[in-house]
Amino acid sequence: xxxxxxxxxxxxxxxxxxxxxxxxxxxxxxxxxxxxxxxxxxxxxxxxxxxxxxxxxxxxxxxxxxxxxxxxxxxxxxxxxxxxxxxxxxxxxxxxxxxxxxxxxxxxxxxxxxxxxxxxxxxxxxxxxxxxxxxxxxxxxxxxxxxxxxxxxxxxxxxxxxxxxxxxxxxxxxxxxxxxxxxxxxxxxxxxxxxxxxxxxxxxxxxxxxxxxxxxxxxxxxxxxxxxxxxxxxxxxxxxxxxxxxxxxxxxxxxxxxxxxxxxxxxxxxxxxxxxxxxxxxxxxxxxxxxxxxxxxxxxxxxxxxxxxxxxxxxxxxxxxxxxxxxxxxxxxxxxxxxxxxxxxxxxxxxxxxxxxxxxxxxxxxxxxxxxxxxxxxxxxxxxxxxxxxxxxxxxxxxxxxxxxxxxxxxxxxxxxxxxxxxxxxxxxxxxxxxxxxxxxxxxxxxxxxxxxxxxxxxxxxxxxxxxxxxxxxxxxxxxxxxxxxxxxx
Amino acid sequence: xxxxxxxxxxxxxxxxxxxxxxxxxxxxxxxxxxxxxxxxxxxxxxxxxxxxxxxxxxxxxxxxxxxxxxxxxxxxxxxxxxxxxxxxxxxxxxxxxxxxxxxxxxxxxxxxxxxxxxxxxxxxxxxxxxxxxxxxxxxxxxxxxxxxxxxxxxxxxxxxxxxxxxxxxxxxxxxxxxxxxxxxxxxxxxxxxxxxxxxxxxxxxxxxxxxxxxxxxxxxxxxxxxxxxxxxxxxxxxxxxxxxxxxxxxxxxxxxxxxxxxxxxxxxxxxxxxxxxxxxxxxxxxxxxxxxxxxxxxxxxxxxxxxxxxxxxxxxxxxxxxxxxxxxxxxxxxxxxxxxxxxxxxxxxxxxxxxxx
Numbered sequence: 001x002x003x004x005x006x007x008x009x010x011x012x013x014x015x016x017x018x019x020x021x022x023x024x025x026x027x028x029x030x031x032x033x034x035x036x037x038x039x040x041x042x043x044x045x046x047x048x049x050x051x052x053x054x055x056x057x058x059x060x061x062x063x064x065x066x067x068x069x070x071x072x073x074x075x076x077x078x079x080x081x082x083x084x085x086x087x088x089x090x091x092x093x094x095x096x097x098x099x100x101x102x103x104x105x106x107x108x109x110x111x112x113x114x115x116x117x118x119x120x121x122x123x124x125x126x127x128x129x130x131x132x133x134x135x136x137x138x139x140x141x142x143x144x145x146x147x148x149x150x151x152x153x154x155x156x157x158x159x160x161x162x163x164x165x166x167x168x169x170x171x172x173x174x175x176x177x178x179x180x181x182x183x184x185x186x187x188x189x190x191x192x193x194x195x196x197x198x199x200x201x202x203x204x205x206x207x208x209x210x211x212x213x214x215x216x217x218x219x220x221x222x223x224x225x226x227x228x229x230x231x232x233x234x235x236x237x238x239x240x241x242x243x244x245x246x247x248x249x250x251x252x253x254x255x256x257x258x259x260x261x262x263x264x265x266x267x268x269x270x271x272x273x274x275x276x277x278x279x280x281x282x283x284x285x286x287x288x289x290x291x292x293x294x295x296x297x298x299x300x301x302x303x304x305x306x307x308x309x310x311x312x313x314x315x316x317x318x319x320x321x322x323x324x325x326x327x328x329x330x331x332x333x334x335x336x337x338x339x340x341x342x343x344x345x346x347x348x349x350x351x352x353x354x355x356x357x358x359x360x361x362x363x364x365x366x367x368x369x370x371x372x373x374x375x376x377x378x379x380x381x382x383x384x385x386x387x388x389x390x391x392x393x394x395x396x397x398x399x400x401x402x403x404x405x406x407x408x409x410x411x412x413x414x415x416x417x418x419x420x421x422x423x424x425x426x427x428x429x430x431x432x433x434x435x436x437x438x439x440x441x442x443x444x445x446x447x448x449x450x451x452x453x454x455x456x457x458x459x460x461x462x463x464x465x466x467x468x469x470x471x472x473x474x475x476x477x478x479x480x481x482x483x484x485x486x487x488x489x490x
Numbered sequence: 491x492x493x494x495x496x497x498x499x500x501x502x503x504x505x506x507x508x509x510x511x512x513x514x515x516x517x518x519x520x521x522x523x524x525x526x527x528x529x530x531x532x533x534x535x536x537x538x539x540x541x542x543x544x545x546x547x548x549x550x551x552x553x554x555x556x557x558x559x560x561x562x563x564x565x566x567x568x569x570x571x572x573x574x575x576x577x578x579x580x581x582x583x584x585x586x587x588x589x590x591x592x593x594x595x596x597x598x599x600x601x602x603x604x605x606x607x608x609x610x611x612x613x614x615x616x617x618x619x620x621x622x623x624x625x626x627x628x629x630x631x632x633x634x635x636x637x638x639x640x641x642x643x644x645x646x647x648x649x650x651x652x653x654x655x656x657x658x659x660x661x662x663x664x665x666x667x668x669x670x671x672x673x674x675x676x677x678x679x680x681x682x683x684x685x686x687x688x689x690x691x692x693x694x695x696x697x698x699x700x701x702x703x704x705x706x707x708x709x710x711x712x713x714x715x716x717x718x719x720x721x722x723x724x725x726x727x728x729x730x731x732x733x734x735x736x737x738x739x740x741x742x743x744x745x746x747x748x749x750x751x752x753x754x755x756x757x758x759x760x761x762x763x764x765x766x767x768x769x770x771x772x773x774x775x776x777x778x779x780x781x782x783x784x785x786x787x788x789x790x791x792x793x794x795x796x797x798x799x800x801x802x803x804x805x806x807x808x809x810x811x812x813x814x815x816x817x818x819x820x821x822x823x824x825x826x827x828x829x830x831x832x833x834x835x836x837x838x839x840x841x842x843x844x845x846x847x
Contacts, residue, residue, distance in 0.1 A: 047736075074732055074736075076735070076736040079736070080737075081700060082700075082701075082704045083700050083703050083704045083707070083737050083738075084736065084737050086704055086707050086708070087707070087736065087737045087738065087739065087740070088736075090707070090739075090740060091739060340782050340783055340784065341782075341783060341784030342739070342784070343784065344784070474778070477781075477782055478781060479778040479781055479782060480774055480777065480778060480781075480798070480800030480801045481774055481775065481778045481800070484778075484782065485728070485731075485732075485775060485778050485779040485782060486782075
């Protein structure tokens with residue numbers, strides 16, 4: 001599999017030249033990239049075609065064969081008529097994120113937690129500490145924000161600390177949602193204990209549960225610095241809730257140490273045997289306690305990519321062998337959806353541009369507003385204060401504007417020359433967290449290398465003739481058949 | 491079947507529209523129930539007394555058009571139904587091979603009466619507008635939609651149109667916010683002009699349709715595409731899906747519809763009919779292509795047991811209550827509440843070709 005970017009990206013003058021021959025020329029430039037022995041052509045609308053050769057020169061000169069012309073037209077890279085041109089421009093616009101109403105809130109009612117995991121990303125406070133919960137004033141302001149929502153659909157995620165230590169606050173927020181608004185709630189809990197008031201919240205139909213499951217018990221326990229009994233308590237809580245609600249209401253994700261990730265099969269088994277089919281691989285990221293304790297993580301990027309790819313390939317093999325359960329790695333599924341579907345923009349860490357404080361916001365235990373949960377963690381661990389406002393005065397602030405000016409792939413020389421720009425996005429908080437600056441070449445960032453690798457993998461798999469691969473891709477993209485309807489030119 | 495046109499008697503000087511209520515009301519647009527009669531029920535309103543040949547219980551809440559000259563009451567908007575369609579004209583400039591309501595030459599303008607009916611509709615419902623071809627009378631149609639939606643922004647219209655008449659000027663008009671409540675249901679049968687034109691019986695139809703699509707796209711109009719499945723459209727369905735993904739990905743829905751054994755299709759049934767239990771492959775490939783590109787397909791008028799399991803979630807219980815039919819074999823079927831069933835006029839021997847899920 002080729003991972004090197006094609007250096008000969010189409011320049012502005014080349015595209016202007018292409019416009020001069022209207023019969024066969026692209027109305028937007030194509031950018032190419034080698035995938036194995038083939039060449040992937042992509043336009044700004046995210047339309048693509050894999051071919052044995054780079055077709056740009058001949059397209060510009062009007063020397064395409066009839067067959068090539070047909071395949072390019074089918075792929076949408078060459079357009080027909082006024083409707084085709086308009087649709088292509090619309091699709092290119094839809095590849096960009098256009099923020100709507102604020103409809104996604106991440107709320108941290110308390111920073112206190114009953115665990116102290118080695119990798120804790122939130123610089124938690126001790127369970128008995130005081131001053132780490134919402135004040136009455138903050139609570140009232142959050143409730144007011146929820147009451148005044150202009151969104152028709154609202155998603156509210158309760159994070160912590162351990163939010164079930166303050167179920168009263170969760171309940172107050174839930175009850176503040178206006179009756180005409182369709183709201184869903186996610187409680188992110190370690191499930192170490194399930195007090196009766198938490199159980200009552202879980203019973204609500206529009207409440208779902210998100211927890212961490214790091215793999216087999218020994219691995220899970222080691223990550224959390226726990227003894228076996230504590231891990232057993234967590235597992236029995238998880239299994240009890242799964243029995244009660246079924247897997248639809250509960251999601252789990254593993255937080256993994258990239259230096260010593262668990263055997264993929266052991267990790268998959270921990271999920272599959274519980275009927276949990278979606279696994280979102282999350283490497284420890286370098287914030288909070290984790291930043292101090294796992295400082296060597298920075299250099300393990302490459303090994304992590306190998307692990308991630310091996311994991312996806314293992315899922316494909318398992319899905320092919322056992323059709324009774326279909327497992328997926330959630331982030332890879334997201335990338336696949338973004339490849340085929342313009343406007344798939346609700347994953348807030350991967351979109352372009354990615355303006356903060358628009359459709360989602362994080363409200364911390366002290367009422368401060370953060371652009372993302374990662375930004376909150378950076379501030380908590382004393383690295384950089386990325387708060388953009390607070391719950392009382394809002395976040396229409398110069399701090400937000402300063403971040404938003406940079407929160408885009410547009411104008412970045414690497415991104416503008418990248419085949420994957422229509423599918424990719426920008427996460428400046430990740431850059432700040434890793435490098436303390438956003439001002440380094442994109443291709444030298446972990447974010448860029450990871451996404452190049454995953455998109456390369458995605459396009460290799462999309463075009464693979466292997467029926468096992470095609471089977472999983474169809475499941476992950478929600479198709480009924482066993483083969484993607486995606487053509488290539490060869 | 492539920493009868494939509496009832497015998498009626500009235501001394502009113504002209505046809506009128508009224509909403510039938512149980513109790514007297516000061517609103518002059520309403521008529522209230524007086525008494526049960528041998529023929530049905532007697533009603534009283536601003537237009538005097540009138541009798542309708544149906545029991546009152548079935549009619550309460552309905553908006554009816556009473557025509558004293560024809561001796562008829564049309565149940566324009568039935569209160570309990572999700573399927574209310576107003577026919578604004580019976581003229582059409584296409585002659586589709588599978589047309590379920592073949593056109594007539596003459597046009598009777600009922601727009602004012604239909605507008606009154608819309609204003610009397612229940613809160614928040616969707617009203618279908620059909621024909622013939624509604625946009626043959628574009629000025630009257632647009633005026634009706636705009637004036638109803640100004641008074642009743644809670645309503646939504648679904649207008650079936652062959653989209654042969656939209657102009658650049660219309661694109662400006664359709665940008666008005668009230669058209670957020672209007673969905674245009676537009677048939678497209680193939681991705682190539684020759685095939686599409688042959689099916690709709692009009693040379694140049696495909697090209698004109700594409701022109702209309704550009705106007706509608708510029709207007710930001712809401713569009714539902716409709717493709718009737720027949721032996722002639724099925725084999726080209728995947729090519730059409732690919733065309734839609736490239737050129738019409740902004741649509742809200744692609745409705746792929748089973749053939750209706752009525753109108754023109756009735757005489758050509760054996761030629762057009764497609765047995766989906768055998769020939770679903772072309773359909774599934776096209777559905778997959780649409781889904782892959784984020785286009786929402788829906789299967790209309792197809793019983794669930796004729797659809798492979800992987801695609802059943804796309805099948806809609808679409809056949810209107812008043813013309814819906816099931817086989818006796820459907821009695822034990824668990825999926826029946828979600829199933830379209832058959833049209834009342836489906837060939838009887840085919841209605842038996844079902845199996846309970």
